[in-house]
Amino acid sequence: MIAVETKLGKENAKLTMAHMWVAFISLLIGGLMGLLQTLVRTGQVQLPFGIGYYQILTVHGVxxxxxxxxxxxxxxxxxxxxxxVGMTNGERKWGWIAFWTMVIGTTATATMILLGKASVLYTFYAPLAAHPIFYFGLTFVVVGSWIACFVNFRQLYRWKKQNPGEKSPLLAFMVVINMLIWFISTLGVAATVLIQFIPWSLGLVDEINILVSRTLFWYFGHPLVYFWLLPAYMAWYGIIPKIIGGKIFSDSLARLAFILFLLFSIPVGFHHQLLEPGIDPFWKYIQVVLTFAVAIPSLLTAFSMFATFESAGRAKGAKTLFGWFKTLPWKDVRFLAPMIGMIAFVPAGAGGLVNASNQLNLVVHNTIWVTGHFHLTLATTVILTFFGISYWLIPVLRGRKLDAKTNRLGIIQTIVWTLGMFIMSGSMHIAGLLGAPRRSSYSDYGGTEQAAEWIGYQYAQAIGGSILFIGIILMLYTFIYMTFFAPKGTEEFPIAEEADNAAPTPIILENWRLWIGIAVVLIAFAYTIPFIDIIENSPPGSPTFKTLIGNF
Incomplete structure (x- = not known):
């Protein structure tokens, strides 16, 4: 067996740090747009310079x-x-190509949005139309991400060739699963952009099949949620145990959870289209069942994480039923931020079950409840975990220490973020139950009888959004401090080990052909017949399945 380099290395650190700079600049721009939205929805603030509400809404989402x-x-x-598993010079070169391809695409897309030529929201539903450069920019972002996918695939393939018969590192296994989900799901959004939106935006065709475009988008749109979530799970499974002084409860359970996400996260897009005509109710029912199946790996994760916490606490001498809870390092921001994210995922997951339920979804469909749900899942569970990762990752990348100042700032920022999100997301959920619409400004419904009922919650959202923006400023200040001013030194890259008494990992969990094959079969089962049916039963004048295929 060939030993793996135990140091991240300066060149690899530069590649990751470049991605971090784009991410945190995006946090500032997107966060400012979010703050403006909440202020506009109170009816007391007007956007200057002719800037449109849906323009800033699109910037915020994208x-x-x-x-x-x-x-x-x-x-x-x-x-x-x-x-x-290491990174060769060639792999790193392609990593940079992926990065710059995505930067070019992001710049093109963002420019069109800021110029007011692509106020189409992040779902870019037709018949909303954007400038062709917006769609070409999206294409570059997707292609760049595909290059990153294949870099990661090759890294694990190379490691397996160099270490025959060895179990792959858990975190590398998880990365490949996540990139498989991303690659397979983005085939849908790539198809709708290349085949439908770009020709339409260029004037090469006069119309677009809206149901086909939405179906292809949501083939991608819901797996996108798990692309966000699984890196947080990587930190929970593979990083947090080390931070709390424990070990991974079960390598097998962790791999099984990720495999289940691969199987069940993609063939579920119809649960976002429950109220859309043109899709047979039978196939909606099938995909709702598959959507509920995604709860299984999340429940496995909850069990595994609390087993890890309890085991670590018992090892430190905790005796009572919940004595281990006190042994957790609550004053360490590397643990506190992700832990609050984990706790937030309980109501977030419950809200997701509401959204996926045919009957309950009728109550909240297209209300601001859904926006509140996104802010619990992505903006709380995922983003707080990402912040927690940043507090140790940035010092590692920059050769600096996570000092007491960084930790103190991080704890304050985490509390501020949690408070702001509790107020904003909570008011969104309540307003949604009262029927307040999503994707709308005060000018759309101001003066109506319903608006009087919603306005108090709009003010609460503005208060929560303002607190969140303070949290963003704190995070950006801490990011700059960690990058340039924290004391120089060596910070630990905290990768956890498996518990000594854990059961051996079955070799079948690394049978890639088996799991990818099952995923493809599930996707084909869930989409082939309904997709053909959608095209064949489209309105008069729309292309049939045969003519669509014939165009190629």
């Missing part, structure tokens, strides 16, 4: 939900792969 997350995740995963 920059935070797509740009920040994608760059942070890919950068973090490059660091994990370099640390666990």
């Amino acid at each position: 920059i935070l939900a797509l740009v920040l997350t994608t760059f942070f995740i890919i950068g973090f995963q490059f660091a994990l792969m370099a640390k666990t």
Whole structure:
């Protein structure tokens, strides 16, 4: 067996750090747009210089939900792969190509949005139309991410060739699972952009099949949630046990959870289209069942994490039923921020089950409840975990220490963020139950009888959004401090070990052909027949399945 380099290395650190810079600049821009939205919805603030509400709404969604997350995740995963399986010069070169391809695409897309030529929200639903450069920019971002996928695939493949018969490092296994989900799911958004939106925006075709475009988008849109979430799970499973002085409860359970995400996270897009006509209810039902199945790996994760916490506490001498709870390092921001993210995932997951339920979804569909749900899942569970990662990763990348000042700032920032999100997301959920619409400004409904009922919650959202923006400023200040001013030194890259008494990992969990094959079969089962049915039963004048295929 060939030993893996135990140091991240300066060149690999530069690659990850470049991704971090884009992510944190995106946090500032997207966060400012979010603050402006909450202020506009009170009806007391008007945007200057002719800036439109839906313009800033699009910037907020695209920059935070797509740009920040994608760059942070890919950068973090490059660091994990370099640390666990190594990175060759050639792999690093392609990593930089992926980065610059995504930067070019992001710049093009953001420019069109800021110029007011692509106020189409982050879902870019037709018949909303954007400038062709917006769609070409999206294409570059996706292609760049695909290059990163294949860099990660090759890294694990090379390691397996060099270490035949050895169990792959857990974090490397998780990275490859996440990038498989990303690659398979982005085939849908790539198809709709290349085949439908770009020709339409260039005037090469006069119309677009809206149901096909939405179906292809949500084939991608829900797995996107797990692309955000799984890096947080990587930190929970593979990093947090080391930080708390414990060990991974079960390597097998962790791998099984990630495999289940691969199987069940993609063939579920119809649960976002429950109220759309043109999709057979039978296939909606099938995908709702598969959506509920995704709860299983999350429940496995909850069990595994609390088993890890309890085991670590017992090892430190905790005797009573919940005595281990007191032994957790609550004053260490590397633990506190992700732990609050974990706790937030309980109501976030419950809200997700509401959204996926055919009957309950009727109550909250297209209300601001859904926006509140996103802010619990992505903006709390995921982003707080990403912040927790940053507090040790940035010092590692920059050759600096996580000193007492950084830790203190981090704890304050975590508390501020939690408070702001509790107020804003909570008021969104309540207003949604009262029927307040999502994706809308005060000018859309001001003066109506319903608006009088919602306005108090709009003010609460503005208060929460303002507190969150303070949290963003604190995070950016801490990021700059960690990057340039923290004391120089060597910070630990905290990768946990498996518990000594854990059961051996079954070899079948690394049978890639088996799991990818099952995933493809599930996707084909969930989408082939309904997709053909959607095209064949489209309105008069729309292309049939045969003519669509014939165009190629």
